[in-house]
Amino acid sequence: MRAAVVGGGVFGCTAAVDLARAGAEVDLFEARSDILTGATARCQARLHSGYHYPRSGSTAAAARDGAVEFGKRYPEAIRRAQHHYVVAPGSKVTPSQYLTFCERLGLPYEVVDKPRHVHTADLVVRVPEAFVDVDMLRRLARRDLAQAGVTVHLGQEASGLDDYGLVVQATYGQPWLKPLRYELCEVALLELGRYDGESYVVIDGDYVSLDPHGRHYALYDVANSVHLAVEGEAPEWPAEYRDLLGRVGPVRTPLSNVNRMIESAGRFLWGLEPGGLGVSIYQGSWFAVRAVLPDVDRTDERPTLVQRSGNVVSVLSGKICTAVAAAREVVASADVAHLVAEPHHTPRPARQPQPAGRH
Numbered sequence: 001m002r003a004a005v006v007g008g009g010v011f012g013c014t015a016a017v018d019l020a021r022a023g024a025e026v027d028l029f030e031a032r033s034d035i036l037t038g039a040t041a042r043c044q045a046r047l048h049s050g051y052h053y054p055r056s057g058s059t060a061a062a063a064r065d066g067a068v069e070f071g072k073r074y075p076e077a078i079r080r081a082q083h084h085y086v087v088a089p090g091s092k093v094t095p096s097q098y099l100t101f102c103e104r105l106g107l108p109y110e111v112v113d114k115p116r117h118v119h120t121a122d123l124v125v126r127v128p129e130a131f132v133d134v135d136m137l138r139r140l141a142r143r144d145l146a147q148a149g150v151t152v153h154l155g156q157e158a159s160g161l162d163d164y165g166l167v168v169q170a171t172y173g174q175p176w177l178k179p180l181r182y183e184l185c186e187v188a189l190l191e192l193g194r195y196d197g198e199s200y201v202v203i204d205g206d207y208v209s210l211d212p213h214g215r216h217y218a219l220y221d222v223a224n225s226v227h228l229a230v231e232g233e234a235p236e237w238p239a240e241y242r243d244l245l246g247r248v249g250p251v252r253t254p255l256s257n258v259n260r261m262i263e264s265a266g267r268f269l270w271g272l273e274p275g276g277l278g279v280s281i282y283q284g285s286w287f288a289v290r291a292v293l294p295d296v297d298r299t300d301e302r303p304t305l306v307q308r309s310g311n312v313v314s315v316l317s318g319k320i321c322t323a324v325a326a327a328r329e330v331v332a333s334a335d336v337a338h339l340v341a342e343p344h345h346t347p348r349p350a351r352q353p354q355p356a357g358r359h
Contacts, residue, residue: 001025003166003334005150006158008035011317012170013141014073014327020148022331024166027151029158035145036138037248039172040320042187042288044211044218046199047071047078047130048319051085051109054093054101054204056301059318064105066304066321071130073324077137078130081212082198084115087123088268092204095123117195120268121202129199131211132320166334169314173291175234176316177307182235183290184228188219188258189250189283192271200269204300208265210272216283219272221261227287231294241287250284258282291316308333 001024005016008030016028032038046052050064071078087095102109102125109125118124145152161167173180195217201209206223228237237245244251262272274280293301304318306329313333315326 001165001334002027002163003168004029004158004161004164005168005170006161007038007170007172008032008152008154009038009040009170009172009317010036010137010141010320010323011172011315011326012168013145014323015168015170015315015330016150017141017144017148018327018331019166019168019334020150024334026148027153027164028145029153029156031155031157032248033155034138035141035152035154036134039288039290039317040137041134041248042286043320044187044209044213044220045132045134045320046209046211047132048321049127049129050105050107051083051102051127051129052201052203053300053302054098056296056299057101057105059300059302060101060105060107062304062325063319063321064107066319066323066325067130069324070132070321074132074137074140077133077140079133080128080130082196083127083129084112084118084198084200085109085125085127086118086121086200086202086268087204088120088202088207089122090205091122091207098123098125098203115198115200117198117200117270118268119270131199165311167312168330168334169312170317172289173316174289175314176291177309177314179232179294180291180316181229181231181294183226183292184235184237184241184245185220185288185290186225186227186257186261187286187288188225188256188261189213189216189285190219190262190272191215191281191283192217193280194271202265202268208261208268210265210269219258219261219265221257221264223264224257224260227255227257235289237289244287245289247287250286252282252284256285258285306330306333 003024020026048063049067050060053060304322305316
């Protein structure tokens with residue numbers, strides 16, 4: 001069977017490798033100039049273990065189990081850090097509800113005194129969560145793709161896929177089988193003093209997270225990081241945002257909400273304002289599109305979904321930690337063993353990768 005995987009993020013790369021290992025002849029198409037440079041590289045890269053989703057037990061359980069699988073698959077890319085979850089006044093879950101949630105899901109935690117960086121909290125717990133080193137993950141994905149025999153087409157939009165017995169759409173819900181809510185989000189990079197590589201997530205509502213990212217910190221603010229949101233089958237963004245989405249690294253732009261993000265985060269955390277705690281320097285922002293199910297504000301549900309229609313398998317990626325489980329579902333949904341034994345058509349000779357450039 002010949003299979004085309006569209007999208008070179010962590011979900012597409014992992015699925016492509018597993019399909020090839022199952023016996024398929026796989027072409028991976030990525031419109032950017034390299035793999036893992038889209039949404040995978042523009043998030044805080046937290047390896048969610050469930051703590052973030054006290055209002056959605058299914059999302060939390062999937063993250064808890066997925067993090068274990070992901071760590072076994074890509075151990076060299078896992079980075080440990082001190083993680084703190086802060087239940088703020090007015091949170092959608094009370095301190096007792098949050099602790100009960102952790103107990104119910106078997107999530108280890110340690111209640112700690114309010115750290116020096118937190119000035120407003122009803123509860124602070126320290127948890128054994130981790131981060132993903134995306135640069136290392138990219139190297140591991142390149143290795144796995146090469147060893148599995150996947151042909152990678154970079155800088156190339158996927159088109160003319162009728163000859164493939166299977167097409168996997170791993171493009172973060174663009175397109176999807178039903179309307180989704182697409183959010184254009186900003187993550188700001190700050191250089192901070194005295195934070196010592198620690199992570200802080202203030203839950204649960206319109207709050208913030210501050211995570212170490214290399215030498216800097218990635219700041220996300222629920223109220224101000226989402227610039228635009230649309231519901232439908234495919235998002236259309238204003239031209240000035242399309243340019244930002246096409247950039248690889250962090251950018252400075254008048255469109256940034258960084259000042260409002262810092263002010264919002266300052267409701268709970270010390271030292272984010274310019275000059276705070278010795279050093280606070282804005283380095284630029286990433287802009288990326290996030291796809292979520294409509295009408296999940298009550299539960300904050302973030303499922304990873306794998307659905308098949310004809311010979312097309314579509315993946316709606318939730319969190320990075322579920323990439324391995326999603327790839328397993330893709331292979332099962334494709335029924336690769338059967339299709340390899342009885343191909344849909346006479347296979348053509350493998351093609352050579354096309355030169356970079358959009359088509």
